[in-house]
Structures are given as C-alpha cells and as structure tokens.
Amino acid sequence: MTRLIACNQPVQANCDTCTVRSRALFGNIEDKNVRWTQGYRDKHRHIKMGDVIFHELETINYAFTLYSGCLILYKTSISGEMQILRIALPGDFIGFKRNSKSQAVYGVQAATDARICCFSDTTIKTMVKEQLPIAQRLIDLQSHESVLCQEYLFNLGQKSAKESIAYLLMDLYTRIKIQTPEYFDKESGIVHFPINQDDISSASGLTKVHVSRIITAFRNEKLIECGHKKLKIINESTMSEIAEFNIDLIKNPFSHFS
C-alpha cells in the first residue's frame, strides 16, 4: 500500500524511434535479420522513478519491452493491500495480458528511472501474422512467464518466511546479474538492488516488520550484506539451499522454437 511514491500524471509518450535492440521480443531474430523489426517499433518512452505507466484495470491497447530500469507489476486488494506479482528487468515484455475489456490485469510502476519501447496491439497483431519468429517468440515468452509465476506460487504456498525471502533475494540478485550487468560489480559482488524491504514484504505477503527481522538474521548469519539499495549475497550456495532456488529456470529459459 505504501508503494505509490508519487502518483505523477500519466506518462506522455515521446516518439523517438528506438535504436536499442529489444532482447525479449526480438531475442530470437538473428542480427542480420533485425532490420525489418525497426518498422514495427512504435514509441520510445522515458519513465521516471515512481511513475505509474498504467494502473490496474486501466484500458490499454499496447504492450512494451523494458529497455532499462526496473518496474514493479502489482495487484491491489479491496482493502488496499498490494501484492507484487513480478519485478521486471530489462528485456522483459509487459502489458500483453488483459481482461475481457482489454484492461490491464496489473498496475505497473517504475522502481527506478526506466526506458521502454511500446508496441500497439495492432502492431503486435501485424507482426504475429507476418513474422513467424515473432509469433514463436511470443509463445515462448508467455509460457516462460507462466513457469516463473508458478514458481512464485510455490514460494508463497509452501515456504516459510525465511525461505520465501531467501528465494526472492536470490531470484532478483541473479536476474540483475544477467539482465542488468551494469548494476553488478564483479570485484565486490555487490549489485544495485532496486527495491526496498517494504517491496519485499509486498512480494512475499509478509509484513515489513517481519521482513526486517529476517533480513537482519541473514546479515547476522553472514549470508548477505546489504545497505541502501545495495545487496551482496555472500554465501550463494547456502542461500540457494534455504530458498530451494533453481538458477537454471532463470539462466536457461526453455524455448520450443529456438
């Protein structure tokens, strides 16, 4: 409930043509064939930390690829409690899922400044029709996302607070190293960690007070070091064990088509 830092007005698009290669949607397109994808890119937008890209149940007609930064996908209950569904990093494809009225099934807020590249629904439809690799890619992307969501479901359903938080830390730490290598300092092993304890509580279904206690315990056990938006996992193997964390699922996403 505390995440809405500053509910700025809806972000206006700025219409630069993207030049950055989308890792996700065009990830299976060979470099030499990537030229045609240019024609499909709609709008490039800069998002500021705290901005809401769209709210839950806002009617939308586009999806987008995250180029840089970190976004939080969440749902809110009637009582106002927020559940973080996913923490998105560069390359992730967002906003494709809707309800029957084409409303977003989750809200999206920027945890850091971010850049995105939008694709209108009609563009996506055209791409799927005209470019088989895009259709195949979309199938793989959606099904991979579903696998990860099931993993999170398992976390919440079966794991203790300690295990669940360990998973969350390992998951995001690992994905940052892969998807945002510029936020990872190889020397020190420290990553720039874009979320705070309150966010961790919204993702794990625990209270921030309890999250604090458990993080402190991890620190005392010398498993992690962390400070302001910084995280270092000192003992990755122990943390992985506690979390029942399977790095393969993140490092080597399955593909039916490539």
Place this chain on the structure above:
Amino acid sequence: MTRLIACNQPVQANCDTCTVRSRALFGNIEDKNVRWTQGYRDKHRHIKMGDVIFHELETINYAFTLYSGCLILYKTSISGEMQILRIALPGDFIGFKRNSKSQAVYGVQAATDARICCFSDTTIKTMVKEQLPIAQRLIDLQSHESVLCQEYLFNLGQKSAKESIAYLLMDLYTRIKIQTPEYFDKESGIVHFPINQDDISSASGLTKVHVSRIITAFRNEKLIECGHKKLKIINESTMSEIAEFNIDLIKNPFSHFS
C-alpha cells in the same frame, strides 16, 4: 504429500484418432475449417483416477488437451510437501511448459478418470509454422494461463485462509459449470466436485485440519452445502465477496486474436 493415491505405472498410449473437438487448442478454428486439424492429432489416451501422466522433472516431448475428467498439476518441495498449481478441466492445454532440459515443470495426476489427446512437440511446431490460427491460439492460451496464475498468487499472498478457500471453491465451482456442464445439476445447483479437503489444503498452502474448520464454518453460515465429492454454493454473491472473486476472468478469457 498424500495425493499420490496409487502410483500406477506410466500410462500407455492407445492410439485412437480423436474425434472429440478440442475446445482449447482448436477453439478458435471455425467448425467448417476444423477438418485439417484431424491430421495433427497424435494419440488419444484414457487415464485412470490416480494415474500420474508424468512426474515433475520427467523428460517429455509432448503436450496434451484434456478431453474429459479432472487433472491436478503440482510441484513438490524437498520436504515432500505438495503445492497444487492448477486444477485442470476439459479443454485445458497441459504439458507445454518445460525447463531447459525439456523436463516437465510440474507433475500431473488424474483426480478422476480422464481422456486426453496428445500432440508431440514436433506436431506442435509444425502446426505453429503452418497454421497461423494455432500460433495465435497458443499465445492467447499461455497468456490466459499466466493471468490465472497471477490471480492465485494474489490469493496466497494477500488473503486469509477463509478468503483463499472461498476463492478456490468459487473458482472451481464456476469452471466446472462452464467446462463440464454434465457435472452440474441445474435443478439442485449441485456440482460433482472432483477434489477433497486434502487437495484444497495443498492448493491453498493451509493444513487439512484448518481447511476442515473453515469449510465447516461456511456450512454453518449456510453459504455452501457439501458432501462426498459434491458441492453446492448456496450464496454465490456472499462467497464471491468474501473471495474477491471475479467471474469475468474465467467466463470471458481475453483474446488478442479472436
């Protein structure tokens, strides 16, 4: 942990050609055009209650559509605790998601006798390449599944035991009415309910003892009636409110392409 009723040997395929129309995979194919789909159907299999179709981490090279019956998709933790990820009903498409070694990311067990129609990975690849509607359908199916999984995530993360169980009952009750109308008696409002309280506990992350207490409470409040594999929801509106249940998500799945 108690779900593995009788771990029979792997189910052998019997190779009848399916005649039943798959609601899911071919759901967007117009009737007059459905003929060509016949050529793609691989194997038709009869599954007995309690059979495991494939185990978690079993290497598989096919997916299937459920024609009749009810299947349970689950993951098991190292300690042996089981989390039900999804309860599948006729029309659902299962087994498409894998890890990087093409192993199943969940186990599948039959909660009732069931019939399935298998599609080998190569058949699916061929269909996607040759038949645009199938590719589009697969995109929609995978993304719808992801939406539902996020809904369950929200349940486990934010809801009390009472709310979470109410959701589970409403969800399955509603889907049975839609996907298995023959199990719904319009007169009495009773559905044939394929799972027991132990399964509900595995799906909700609660203990069966606590599930029993809450179901008893619902019964005492005259919200439901239930007995051996039977369920009637007497007061659907109150149950929906308790559950924050949104029927639209189930009744009218969003499609980008149809």
Place this chain on the structure above:
DNA sequence: CGACCTTTTGATTGGCGTCAAAATCTGTGG
C-alpha cells in the same frame, strides 16, 4: 461387514502480525 480414507473436534504451540516508538538513513534546501 471390515479396512481404509476422509473429515471433524479439541488442546496446545508457534510463526508471523500488530502496535508503537526509536534509530538510522536520504535527499533537499538554506
């Protein structure tokens, strides 16, 4: 009818939530 599930009920425990306040950190402006 009898063995085996499944569900129910009771007593007790413990993990996590709640409430409250202090301590620490951060970013901003004078």
Place this chain on the structure above:
DNA sequence: CCACAGATTTTGACGCCAATCAAAAGGTCG
C-alpha cells in the same frame, strides 16, 4: 556543509491466526 523533514529500517511487547499433535467419528468401497 549542515539542518531538517520524510522515508526506511530496527527493536520490543504482545496478540492472534493457522500449524501441530492427537484421537474420534463418519463415509466409502471392496
């Protein structure tokens, strides 16, 4: 560069929801 307001994290005391342990009751099916 320091001061200060606001956010974030930490700590303590206490309460409650759901887990655990145990056993009985009720149903189902061979």
